[in-house]
Amino acid sequence: MAAAPALSSSSTSVLPLLSSHSKKQSKWVRTSIRSSLFDDSSTLLLQAAKHTVDSYVENGMSIGLGSGRASGFAIQYLGRQLLSGAIKDIIGIPTSVGSASEAAKAGVPLGQYRDSSKIDLAFDDADVVEMETLAAVIGRQKMQDGESIIQEKTILKAAGKRVLIVAEKQYRSGVDGSIPVLINSVNWLETAEEIDDMFLGDAEVWRRSSVGYAAGPSGGDFPLVTKEGHYVLDVIFTSPILTLAEVADKLDQLNGVVEHGVISRIPCTAVIATENGLRVIDNTLKVEGSMI
Template sequence: MSEQDPVKLMKQQVGKAAADRVKSGSIVGLGTGSTTAYTLQYLGERLQSGELKDIKGVPTSFQSSVLAKQYGIPLVTLDEIDHMDIAIDGADEVDPNKNLIKGGGAAHTREKIVDSLADQLIVVVDSSKLVDKLGSTFLLPVEVIPLAITPVMNKIEKLGGKPTLRMGVKKAGPVITDQGNMVIDVKFDSIDNPAELEKTLNNIPGVLENGLFVGVADVILVGEIKDGKPLIREIS
């Protein structure tokens, strides 16, 4: 299988490289997404083998909670801890300053809460997620309270964005987040100042959180395929 699918193998190896950085006794933020799912799998394997002991996970979504239970990773809530050693998460875009766009899985609000509390955030991506400027390839997700959808979309249009309500796949109607809200995906022609836009969007009444993660990531682990073989490089 691995020889037939180098992309899957590369995602597995990036996920494993991140899992290998977790030390015994750590409290770990458990991110959401296809590459991070492999991280959770390898954390579970390290626990089972006894190589890793006494870790606790803080899930960022229903998906990561289900996977953690499946792989035997003990879970805690933010109410039960006073710090977090490390978080491992994916991203939809990464710029040269390690700023991110996240939210392809509509989990960015909980991800931002958990990721920003960690002493170190490791982001696992493949090289297709690297961009010169945020918003180049991916729309910016904004989580909105249902009551405020229309006024928020109107405000975003005045900021120069083109908002669309994210609709479900194999589900009639819009995507609903783990918090019971909706997601607007916004196309901006150019995101010149991610830090400023992050604050501006979050100040619109009815917006819970947006997918700009500015100054949060510490290390980016990038998976690439060269000559048909997976490689991992680090941006820190």
């Protein structure tokens, strides 16, 4: 057995963007690139999604199906592989109504997640992935089609292996911008004020609106309510966050906070689509023994 890499650094590799190991894959890649429906960024993400399926999916797996553009590409390709017979006996566990719909169209058999469900692999999009740690933020986009941060994170945590599929611009240090936070709708203002005090000077706190953009911090007359009945606060950091894990730890201490969009201290692999190829980074050794 090869010696394990040092614990002080993440495992990383770079793969040529258009490399392939079968005629079937090469034909599929060429067809994808020729399609006028795909812009450059979509083509790059498509290759990352394809690599994720080819590298990590095995026969008989139960797979958490992520939400977002890259996950949609992966679901479509997974369906093609099932149809061709290259992969068999797969069950998909969707993280949202959107991913369930995508899987149904692609011909991926679906199952429902339960507390005792065994999930071998889960792949997902992320709004941003923090360099080195691979901590991530999900849920920045307005939640639609039954999307749920709670369901998405639950399935990711339950998986034996996790893969985040992102574009190069989403992989960076010094993360700023919105962290979505789900809170109880009862006494929500008190929770919002606590969060505001906690990050005073570093972030603004706005309640997310269900229509258009919020007219003000309170979210206007039509606040977004999740399918579980919670409000969503956007904690918008105006300067780079020291670490996403620290933000998550602070939010977890507040009674009114139900869940948030930070994924941290969790073993995972990031497949990053760059113009020069696919960059694959693994943080498993760095978070070994951490709480999930």
